Amino acid sequence: MLVLASMLAALALPAVAAERATPREARSLFEQAVQYMQDNGAERAFAAFNNQKGKFVRKDLYVFVIDDKGVYHASGAAPEALVGMNVLDTTDAAGNPLFRQMIDATRQADEATVRYMWLNRVTNKIEPKVSYVRKIGHYVLGVGYSAPRASAEDARAMLQRAVAFAQAQGPDKAAAAFNDRGGEFVKDDLYVFMVDLASGRFQAMGMNPALSGTDAIGLHDAAGHALVAEMVEKLKSADEASVEYVWRNPVTNAVEKKRSYVRKVGGSLIGVGHYLD
Template identity: 45%
Template sequence: MKRNRLSACILAAAAALSVVPAAHAADAPAASQLGSIERAQAKRASALLERAVAYLQKNGPEQAFAKFNEAGGPFVQGPYYVFVVGLDGFMHANGGAQLGLVGKNEIELRDAAGKPLIRDLLAQAKASANGTVEYRWLNRVNNHVENKFSQYHKVGKYIVCVGYYTPRGSVEEAQELLDKAVAFMKKSGDKAAFAAFNSPQGGFTHNDLYVFAIGIDDGTYRASGDSPQLAGMEVRGLRDAAGKPMIEEMIKLAQQKGSGVVDFVWRNPATNAVEQKHSLIQRVDQVLLGVGYFSK
């Protein structure tokens, strides 16, 4: 029992490393490949925001807004671009050039889910000069509506923003990835499967989805696409953020029914928030394979 508690504490600490705030991402240990990818996105957005703020402060609004709106300019980098909103909701610049937003008051603008994006941004900026807002927006690079986080910095009467996308895996995508992992393991054997599941290039990660494998007999990780360094660690005693013995439930489900779903609450490395998570699991001999997805 003591060993289980110790393993749970170690794993929880390792998981926490994957959700270090973006401002400290450069100093954080690489505890999670997926978390590291997300932190790299946030860090890139933060770097572009800092450059934009500095440019605005040095060159003034007129020159800065023209530069931010410049297609193919230095402030448009694929899905990363600068947009600037006045404290009255007027859109002064938008490198994404979506819906012809520039030059109009967009205080009533809503995201793809109906959220009052600009009103929320203005309310948050009123309370804090720096921060982050979350919403659903079209990613012009892949033409998909995805979760997006925009970091903002208030400069006088302007709010300068840069966002980054954090796509969420669906239950259908999670099931598809699990089926793929089960088929691969049955065909290629344990050793090759665990190596592939642990590798970022193994083909078993997608957006925020990854495959994990746990021994049914000993409760130890065989593989985890999120944190491959945890392979070999006993995790039977691990509990979720609400104290639920999630791994024990997965093992019992695998033993009794062979497959199913275990629901729990867990910190999402992409949003840095505790959210509902659902792990689809399936037994393959003495190993349970799983893929979890987040929902709000």
């Protein structure tokens, strides 16, 4: 059985100056790669996908192709190390047989989405990853994007910064800063939200600033849980609390379990949450 360490060693290339790609960019590259392989055939496609200076390697994105036996035929990450290697029994950092999952998933449907833990070749860190995969003949073509996952410590640290900012600048400036999707209070899957305790309405929502001014108390998660109402109730007897619920992750676009830490600052509730494994 191929061990994960050998795969990671093959992929651990020197870091390059590249931005983190978005799910939309990954999807676009995936669709272009599928079309290219369908139009040009396997061998020509493999040559294009293995060209690390070509159009199928962008930011931290690359195209990979395995056959239904688990043998690599293309990888924009490290073609010289991976092409020809059988990875059928390789597992990810969580012990999941990701390549078997890709092959099995595309036997049931031509296209699938697979989630796993993998090395980001730009940051050289193990991160959650989402790959779009497509069956083309007896091959499986894929493009994946890294989906960073903040920790509880990251969420608490951002909350502390947000609270200090609100105390120093007041609620109006704080709300404007929290709603700035390019600012310091929105990073990957972390963002700040703020609720007016008197009106029960959002003052800020970093994930979706358009929610500012809308009802927060009546908001329910995908499981029907009145999450903000619970936060407000807990803050009636404490200055700080935590609440668990299910919510859409802006990075993976999937509904996931989440824990948010909330603080009472003046007449507002300020919170930051992190997604749970």
